[in-house]
Amino acid sequence: MSKIMTVDVLSSIKGAKPSEAVSQLFDVIKNAHTTNNSFNANINNNAVSVNDLREDVVIESSAIEKEIIKENFPKQKKGFLVVSKVIEE
Amino acid sequence: MESQIHTLHKKLVSQEISCLDLVKEKLEALKQNTNNTVNSLLEDSALESAKKVDQKIASGESIGLLEGIPFGIKDVYMVQGTYTTASSDLLKNYKSAYTATAIQKLLDAGAIPIVKENCDSFGHGSSSENTIFGAVKNAINPELVGGGSSGGSAVNVAKDYTVFSIGGDTGGSVRQPAGYNNVYGLKPTYGRISRYGLMAYASSTDCVGPIAKSIEDIRIVLNTMSGKDAKDQTTYTSKAITEEAISSNGSIKSVGYFKNFVESDAIDEKIKADFFSAIEKIKAKGIEVKELDFFKSDTLVSTYYTLAMAETASNLSRLDGTNYGNRIESDNLKETYSVTRSENFSEETKRRIVGGNQVLSQGFSDEIYLKGLSLRDQISQNFEEDFSEVDIIISPVTPMSPPKIGDSLKDPLAMYLSDAYTVGFSLGQLPTLTVPQGTETGLQITAAKDNDELVLKFANFLKDTI
Numbered sequence: 001m002s003k004i005m006t007v008d009v010l011s012s013i014k015g016a017k018p019s020e021a022v023s024q025l026f027d028v029i030k031n032a033h034t035t036n037n038s039f040n041a042n043i044n045n046n047a048v049s050v051n052d053l054r055e056d057v058v059i060e061s062s063a064i065e066k067e068i069i070k071e072n073f074p075k076q077k078k079g080f081l082v083v084s085k086v087i088e089e
Numbered sequence: 090m091e092s093q094i095h096t097l098h099k100k101l102v103s104q105e106i107s108c109l110d111l112v113k114e115k116l117e118a119l120k121q122n123t124n125n126t127v128n129s130l131l132e133d134s135a136l137e138s139a140k141k142v143d144q145k146i147a148s149g150e151s152i153g154l155l156e157g158i159p160f161g162i163k164d165v166y167m168v169q170g171t172y173t174t175a176s177s178d179l180l181k182n183y184k185s186a187y188t189a190t191a192i193q194k195l196l197d198a199g200a201i202p203i204v205k206e207n208c209d210s211f212g213h214g215s216s217s218e219n220t221i222f223g224a225v226k227n228a229i230n231p232e233l234v235g236g237g238s239s240g241g242s243a244v245n246v247a248k249d250y251t252v253f254s255i256g257g258d259t260g261g262s263v264r265q266p267a268g269y270n271n272v273y274g275l276k277p278t279y280g281r282i283s284r285y286g287l288m289a290y291a292s293s294t295d296c297v298g299p300i301a302k303s304i305e306d307i308r309i310v311l312n313t314m315s316g317k318d319a320k321d322q323t324t325y326t327s328k329a330i331t332e333e334a335i336s337s338n339g340s341i342k343s344v345g346y347f348k349n350f351v352e353s354d355a356i357d358e359k360i361k362a363d364f365f366s367a368i369e370k371i372k373a374k375g376i377e378v379k380e381l382d383f384f385k386s387d388t389l390v391s392t393y394y395t396l397a398m399a400e401t402a403s404n405l406s407r408l409d410g411t412n413y414g415n416r417i418e419s420d421n422l423k424e425t426y427s428v429t430r431s432e433n434f435s436e437e438t439k440r441r442i443v444g445g446n447q448v449l450s451q452g453f454s455d456e457i458y459l460k461g462l463s464l465r466d467q468i469s470q471n472f473e474e475d476f477s478e479v480d481i482i483i484s485p486v487t488p489m490s491p492p493k494i495g496d497s498l499k500d501p502l503a504m505y506l507s508d509a510y511t512v513g514f515s516l517g518q519l520p521t522l523t524v525p526q527g528t529e530t531g532l533q534i535t536a537a538k539d540n541d542e543l544v545l546k547f548a549n550f551l552k553d554t555i
Binding site: 005007008010011012013014015016017018019020021022024025026028029030032034035047048052053054055061064065068069071072075083 | 169170183434441450
């Protein structure tokens with residue numbers, strides 16, 4: 001997809017525009033001196049090691065958890081959860 | 090201030106007070122309060138739990154230290170069956186389906202949650218004014234802000250409405266309101282406490298943090314919540330911190346401070362003078378104090394906000410009214426997303442989401458986002474070098490005293506820059522505690538990663554020193 005997307009589309013926020021205050025923060029970064037421009041993923045590396053991965057198991061939600069999830073869902077109709085009409089593009 | 094947890098525990102065990110009366114008293118104080126600290130009260134469940142604690146004591150059973158102790162929870166934590174609004178319109182009717190690990194550990198220890206606390210919406214703010222529940226008013230002067238984003242939590246502790254509260258700290262959101270309201274607030278080492286069930290703001294710096302009136306209470310609550318959790322794979326196993334280990338100051342020989350923090354024009358003269366006065370008192374105790382070089386404040390703030398906005402834009406993309414939230418129907422799916430988000434997010438939240446999508450987009454990511462990550466690496470390296478020279482770094486919490494309610498919202502850049510002293514330690518993922526001493530908004534004590542024990546130890550030393 002080569003189409004240019006504006007920030008309001010990217011953010012799904014109507015009429016959104018870049019803010020002056022935030023742009024000033026970005027200018028500081030653009031002008032900052034870095035010893036090199038590549039970051040080292042190992043310094044703040046919080047990823048878990050392959051040997052330490054948790055079990056890939058399906059855990060059944062409790063009855064109350066299921067009930068609350070349904071209660072939270074924005075819309076219900078005749079016992080079904082209602083999603084917005086999907087568009088094709 | 091002595092440990093309130095120990096004092097109340099003794100009173101409960103000796104039946105000098107009943108747990109029901111204690112919980113009722115706190116709930117009543119929260120209902121009456123005019124500081125806008127409450128999003129919802131957990132009255133029924135709290136009273137029921139209190140009765141059980143009283144029954145246990147009456148039947149001669151022993152109770153744990155935290156059993157029956159009433160506490161508050163920032164309204165960004167999942168607690169099954171409770172409203173979890175993040176102080177936002179989007180989630181104002183959202184109920185947690187499950188309970189956050191940190192909170193579950195407190196529940197397992199018998200502590201009683203009594204209130205979901207007001208805060209900046211999704212943690213986006215430094216004043217607790219960005220909320221649908223009304224600006225949180227400062228505990229000391231209600232014309233001033235309560236600080237943010239965990240403002241309701243800090244004010245509740247300061248006013249004794251809760252014995253302790255659980256805040257969340259991404260860039261200073263526990264430490265700054267603790268400083269503004271003269272209580273203790275800890276941002277532990279990143280990963281020490283599970284983030285599972287904490288609504289994500291910026292996942293690489295989000296931390297669960299206790300707020301309390303004594304170092305001992307911070308220690309007790311920290312120990313209870315800490316530990317590895319399979320549901321948050323950034324967590325690690327830590328050793329419990331004992332009361333004895335933090336009672337004497339034998340091992341701390343040197344303290345550093347960042348000279349550019351206090352030599353800047355941006356710092357209030359009184360805060361600066363008080364900070365140097367505290368430094369003199371530390372020196373007088375025979376501790377070596379070193380000046381350290383650090384990144385400029387605007388670089389720290391910009392690096393933090395660039396990365397935090399990128400992360401929050403991603404984390405909040407799920408809030409579209411289809412999976413979660415207050416859906417507003419429109420012509421088609423895209424319009425429904427867009428109208429839902431436009432109408433339900435606050436201006437500050439929208440500003441951060443848009444900023445985040447800007448830095449992550451093609452053409453900007455190399456110049457800003459990746460450079461931000463590179464700066465973060467350098468900041469972390471700087472800390473590593475510092476902690477090979479000193480045991481502790483001490484700094485003011487904020488450059489200025491708390492602003493008046495209404496002022497922060499007018500000038501977002503000024504609000505971002507007011508986080509200058511807290512965000513660096515978040516980027517470094519370091520344990521940092523605000524103590525209500527030294528300057529009007531307190532002091533921050535920081536140690537190397539996973540050295541939370543040393544932070545608490547030095548806080549005990551400062552308590553008797555300044």
